[in-house]
Amino acid sequence: MSDFEEHVNLDRIELTVRELLTEMKDISEVVVDLAYASLMYNSQDMAEKVRELEEEIDDLKYAIRIKLLLAARTREDAKQLSGILQVASAADRISEAAGDIVKLLGVPLEKRPFISNMLNESEEKIRMTKIMPPSDMAGNTIEDLAVEACTGVKIIAVRNRHGWVYDPEDDLKLRTGDDIIVRGTQDGFEHLLEFTTGKLPWEFPENDNDEEYARGEDL
Amino acid sequence: MNRLESMLLDLKDTSEFMIDLAYSSLLYNNSEIAEEVVFLEKRMDELSGQIQDMTVSLGKENPEEIARFLVILRLQMAIEDIADAAASIADVVLRGLGQHPVIQMSIQESEVTIEMAKVSDDSIMAEKSLGEMRLSTHCGMFVIAIKRNNMYIYGPGKDTIIKAGDTLIARGPEEGADFFLGLAEGSEKEF
Numbered sequence: 334m335s336d337f338e339e340h341v342n343l344d345r346i347e348l349t350v351r352e353l354l355t356e357m358k359d360i361s362e363v364v365v366d367l368a369y370a371s372l373m374y375n376s377q378d379m380a381e382k383v384r385e386l387e388e389e390i391d392d393l394k395y396a397i398r399i400k401l402l403l404a405a406r407t408r409e410d411a412k413q414l415s416g417i418l419q420v421a422s423a424a425d426r427i428s429e430a431a432g433d434i435v436k437l438l439g440v441p442l443e444k445r446p447f448i449s450n451m452l453n454e455s456e457e458k459i460r461m462t463k464i465m466p467p468s469d470m471a472g473n474t475i476e477d478l479a480v481e482a483c484t485g486v487k488i489i490a491v492r493n494r495h496g497w498v499y500d501p502e503d504d505l506k507l508r509t510g511d512d513i514i515v516r517g518t519q520d521g522f523e524h525l526l527e528f529t530t531g532k533l534p535w536e537f538p539e540n541d542n543d544e545e546y547a548r549g550e551d552l
Numbered sequence: 553m554n555r556l557e558s559m560l561l562d563l564k565d566t567s568e569f570m571i572d573l574a575y576s577s578l579l580y581n582n583s584e585i586a587e588e589v590v591f592l593e594k595r596m597d598e599l600s601g602q603i604q605d606m607t608v609s610l611g612k613e614n615p616e617e618i619a620r621f622l623v624i625l626r627l628q629m630a631i632e633d634i635a636d637a638a639a640s641i642a643d644v645v646l647r648g649l650g651q652h653p654v655i656q657m658s659i660q661e662s663e664v665t666i667e668m669a670k671v672s673d674d675s676i677m678a679e680k681s682l683g684e685m686r687l688s689t690h691c692g693m694f695v696i697a698i699k700r701n702n703m704y705i706y707g708p709g710k711d712t713i714i715k716a717g718d719t720l721i722a723r724g725p726e727e728g729a730d731f732f733l734g735l736a737e738g739s740e741k742e743f
Contacts (some may be wrong), residue, residue, distance in 0.1 A: 354658035358575070362664055365568070365634065416649030420578065423637040427571070430633035437623055444619040448627070450553055451561045457568065482728035485688035521689045 345396035353397040361424035366516045368431035370459045380435035382499040390428040467531025476503035484525040486517030570638035577645045579659045589642035596635045669736035673716045683710030692728035697721040
């Protein structure tokens with residue numbers, strides 16, 4: 334077993350099947366967006382992140398296989414667990430396709446001008462914007478803002494003073510001057526621009542605690 | 553965009569839509585939706601074939617542009633892989649192997665969640681088009697299918713009118729889900 338342990342990321346084995354599958358699904362969705370975005374912005378850096386995520390899904394895939402094989406006790410168990418395995422494999426295939434997409438970065442830019450045109454016409458587009466000084470989005474985390482719920486566009490990358498962060502965590506704080514790359518509809522992007530330029534104040538999602546506090550003050 | 557590029561775009565948009573539908577079929581263990589994914593996969597195969605034929609004949613006519621055409625083929629193959637992955641998820645449902653509760657829990661807990669909501673008589677969505685509602689912009693939820701009188705409308709457009717009694721299937725962030733459900737139920741009245 335020792336050889337095998339050297340090659341498998343054991344942190345992943347600690348996760349439950351449910352957590353592993355959730356993570357694989359999440360990665361498989363964002364990795365495709367990042368792959369297209371890397372072509373759009375001609376970014377090797379972003380392509381590198383895609384390759385990292387592809388490797389991460391590989392680790393997760395082995396971890397979930399091991400867990401599922403250990404969990405099968407009966408024929409009926411095995412049948413239903415095979416369904417989970419198939420879904421995990423699909424997530425892996427998607428990430429491999431994303432890996433193939435970023436390989437196109439190796440082709441000189443003038444040989445692939447249509448890719449950006451095509452992505453600009455896509456139903457869900459990839460766009461970049463900056464958090465401008467008057468915007469009150471600055472100083473808040475992606476989670477506080479619930480950006481996707483409020484605008485319909487999802488932040489897939491942020492450039493702050495430390496450099497680029499791809500597939501940022503929800504607790505990442507946005508600051509004035511940050512560039513953000515988002516994925517979503519044109520309508521959603523235009524709505525986002527009203528906030529990033531400071532034209533509209535951010536509509537913070539209602540917080541139950543605040544409400545209770547406010548009510549207390551009335552009394 | 554020329555014809556080849558718009559075919560490739562169709563391929564890309566459909567592949568992403570198929571993933572959403574495939575996860576929905578899995579979440580609700582719904583073989584009708586799974587069948588639609590399989591149907592779309594066949595359409596993708598045809599479209600891929602057409603793209604390949606056209607690319608090859610254009611390549612013959614413009615040999616100096618061959619590198620560009622190769623990029624189109626490589627992209628087409630990657631997109632087709634994504635569509636195949638979606639079909640393989642739908643296949644789990646069609647074989648009756650998608651019933652393990654872990655599957656449903658994983659989808660519900662993921663960053664992109666899927667919700668199903670019935671539009672009540674007093675919902676403000678009733679008799680409005682999806683374009684008027686701008687659901688995605690207001691709560692992040694993107695309607696991928698509508699069930700009406702036991703028939704599904706897949707990939708509804710801006711002009712599709714929502715009717716009371718419709719069941720909407722939408723994907724989006726968890727934070728947008730409650731608002732979407734409230735709008736359909738009729739408890740949320742404004743944006």
